[in-house]
Amino acid sequence: MAPSGPGSVRRRCRRVLYWIPVVFISLLLGWSYYAYAIQLCIGECAPGPFHLSYAEKELLEREPRGEAHQEVLRRAAKDLPIYTRTMSGAIRYCDRCQLIKPDRCHHCSVCDKCILKMDHHCPWVNNCVGFSNYKFFLLFLAYSLLYCLFIAATDLQYFIKFWTNGLPDTQAKFHIMFLFFAAAMFSVSLSSLFGYHCWLVSKNKSTLEAFRSPVFRHGTDKNGFSLGFGKNMRQVFGDEKRYWLLPIFSSLGDGCSFPTCLVNQDPEQPSTPAGLNSSSKNSENHQFPAKPLRESQSHLLTDSQSWMENSTSLGKGKA
Numbered sequence: 001m002a003p004s005g006p007g008s009v010r011r012r013c014r015r016v017l018y019w020i021p022v023v024f025i026s027l028l029l030g031w032s033y034y035a036y037a038i039q040l041c042i043g044e045c046a047p048g049p050f051h052l053s054y055a056e057k058e059l060l061e062r063e064p065r066g067e068a069h070q071e072v073l074r075r076a077a078k079d080l081p082i083y084t085r086t087m088s089g090a091i092r093y094c095d096r097c098q099l100i101k102p103d104r105c106h107h108c109s110v111c112d113k114c115i116l117k118m119d120h121h122c123p124w125v126n127n128c129v130g131f132s133n134y135k136f137f138l139l140f141l142a143y144s145l146l147y148c149l150f151i152a153a154t155d156l157q158y159f160i161k162f163w164t165n166g167l168p169d170t171q172a173k174f175h176i177m178f179l180f181f182a183a184a185m186f187s188v189s190l191s192s193l194f195g196y197h198c199w200l201v202s203k204n205k206s207t208l209e210a211f212r213s214p215v216f217r218h219g220t221d222k223n224g225f226s227l228g229f230g231k232n233m234r235q236v237f238g239d240e241k242r243y244w245l246l247p248i249f250s251s252l253g254d255g256c257s258f259p260t261c262l263v264n265q266d267p268e269q270p271s272t273p274a275g276l277n278s279s280s281k282n283s284e285n286h287q288f289p290a291k292p293l294r295e296s297q298s299h300l301l302t303d304s305q306s307w308m309e310n311s312t313s314l315g316k317g318k319a
Helices: 006-038 054-062 067-077 134-163 172-203 207-211 229-237 278-283 304-318
Strands: 106-108 113-115 120-122 127-129
Touching: 006 127, 006 134, 054 067, 134 172, 134 229, 172 229
Parallel strands: none
Antiparallel strands: 106 113, 120 127
């Protein structure tokens, strides 16, 4: 029969206090990993208006690479909310997927498809990190880091006893040493990775954009998509703060159109980049202008109804 007493009760209470946060964090960690790993496996692609019609595809095949080829793409993209270009100033077009790339969209050679707001391809889950699962990826890093820090913190006292010979001479004490070293090393690596992505979120950049700045009509601008810290956070986590810590999709927009400091002036932005004046903004307005995040709960386009109506009419026109 197990002995009872004040010491035994304290040990039991300590076990309960240890297990409650472990189980809670583990559930959130597993939920985040599941959402992050399978989200893009379902498939993510640009909507119909970004795909060329059959006639436009035939015309592109007949036209050689050059100005005539670009003229076909410019006509197809004239009503699309596209503000970025290639390094040479051409329309961004994916020959593999045969679509005009939305802003911040890139083709993944491993997944063999265009990923909306692609950040990077993760080999650990064989999946891309993009618009649909970037929030889940951040939460997965956060809960993994919290889990490792909790394990290291609760194991620290036993780790100290290991070196001071305060533990019973059994094999279990080597497990304690290994557990502390593993948790501490993972905490260091996860903290650096999580900190880097927090910086990316604060600047509204993806990993690809951090290494190669996006090119707009007026030229390269590394902060072209930055709207200020508050709006950059809401673009990833949404307006509803109660969903920020849960692996529930709450990011703003549809992944195809993003407000920029070049299109929407924001009080948190210091100034407009050189080379873009008000007359050029007015002359380059699209049929689907990007809206400031404070006016959009779930879409960065005008609204879902107008998008569908314009998409239908555009599809009929191409047909």
